[in-house]
Amino acid sequence: MSLVFDHITLGQRVRFAAGHAADNLAAEVDRLGAERVMVIAAPGEAALAETVTADIDVTVHHDDVAPHVPLDKADKARTVATENGIDLLVSIGGGSTTGLAKAVAMTTGLPIVAVPTTYAGSEATNVWGLTESARKTTGVDDKVLPTTVIYDATLTLSLPVELSIASGLNGMAHCIDSMWAPRADPINRALAAEGIRALAAGLPAIKHDPQDLAGREQALYGAYLSAVAFASAGSGLHHKICHVLGGAYDMPHAETHATVLPYVLALNAAAAPEAASRIAAAFGSATAVEGLNALRATLDAPRALQDYGLAEENIPEAAEKILPVVPETNPRAVSRADLEELLRAAHAGSTR
Numbered sequence: 001m002s003l004v005f006d007h008i009t010l011g012q013r014v015r016f017a018a019g020h021a022a023d024n025l026a027a028e029v030d031r032l033g034a035e036r037v038m039v040i041a042a043p044g045e046a047a048l049a050e051t052v053t054a055d056i057d058v059t060v061h062h063d064d065v066a067p068h069v070p071l072d073k074a075d076k077a078r079t080v081a082t083e084n085g086i087d088l089l090v091s092i093g094g095g096s097t098t099g100l101a102k103a104v105a106m107t108t109g110l111p112i113v114a115v116p117t118t119y120a121g122s123e124a125t126n127v128w129g130l131t132e133s134a135r136k137t138t139g140v141d142d143k144v145l146p147t148t149v150i151y152d153a154t155l156t157l158s159l160p161v162e163l164s165i166a167s168g169l170n171g172m173a174h175c176i177d178s179m180w181a182p183r184a185d186p187i188n189r190a191l192a193a194e195g196i197r198a199l200a201a202g203l204p205a206i207k208h209d210p211q212d213l214a215g216r217e218q219a220l221y222g223a224y225l226s227a228v229a230f231a232s233a234g235s236g237l238h239h240k241i242c243h244v245l246g247g248a249y250d251m252p253h254a255e256t257h258a259t260v261l262p263y264v265l266a267l268n269a270a271a272a273p274e275a276a277s278r279i280a281a282a283f284g285s286a287t288a289v290e291g292l293n294a295l296r297a298t299l300d301a302p303r304a305l306q307d308y309g310l311a312e313e314n315i316p317e318a319a320e321k322i323l324p325v326v327p328e329t330n331p332r333a334v335s336r337a338d339l340e341e342l343l344r345a346a347h348a349g350s351t352r
């Protein structure tokens, strides 16, 4: 079969070195010629931000960060940036903090240097999100893609184990769904396969010892690859299901992804033998499903949607909402009955 694809690689510098966030940030500020820096970090991330900014001059610190980027918080941060004549945004924190910096970049065109401290992966995508009156809107704009990402695994040592696992499995979902997403191609599949390998190596090490720096490095590297693969391949069936559940029933982002993933993999694997064998090879297991389930068992992963706010009586309605957004490229046809069955199993947690 001939090899034909149409792939876009997003332009971004990545500096990855444990213990070097502060000097790497100083080098980037210098390289970009920035003179008025706005640092965005949530109050819970202030100690990390202090360490990371030790070698630079900061014009203004901004800590008014909230989950899912409420529009009023975005407007406030935009005003702070404009009033202070800012020429560089530096975000230090999780996906919520990166998201606020993206909202400022979207309207001001300011460059971002992102220093992530979780495995959310927002720093490696050109996707923004904003929330107004409890409604989340997302979109794609290259202006919000951070110019540089600085990874330093020592910054993630304080991330609690449960959050690390849920957020790492969210990354795993980016990788697995990328194998059959609408714009899946040989490049993003290669990145996804390496992301699966790295996350499958890093997460058990973190579970065993949260201070294991090598495990943290693997997880962070895997999270980056997962986000690059996802931004390139787009949303597959798994992400469509989780987007509906998160939006309609206010379910937690990372835990919902972690719970739904094995059911989508079990549904699609037989219809996508090439993807399934690549996933299995990345896990080093006999089959893709066995590899994921063994990892989930080791991690004691989030298990049942009923634990995260999905009521059983909402399942038919949820299936109804998901059906029209099932990607045409999904490796097999998916009916309302298939979706109901999948949601019932995930609701009860019937696979481990």
Ligand code: NAD
Binding pocket: 042, 044, 045, 067, 068, 069, 093, 094, 095, 096, 097, 099, 117, 118, 119, 120, 121, 122, 123, 125, 126, 127, 128, 129, 155, 156, 157, 158, 159, 160, 167, 253, 254
């Ligand atoms: P988060 O940013 O809300 O962080 C969760 C909590 O962990 C916060 O209280 C934070 O202060 C704390 N925290 C962060 N780093 C820490 C550390 N090293 N040690 C201790 N505590 C720490 O959650 P998240 O999972 O990082 O991000 C989720 C958000 O990111 C969601 O809104 C999601 O939609 C968004 N997201 C966006 C994209 C994108 O491409 N635009 C991709 C993935 C996620």
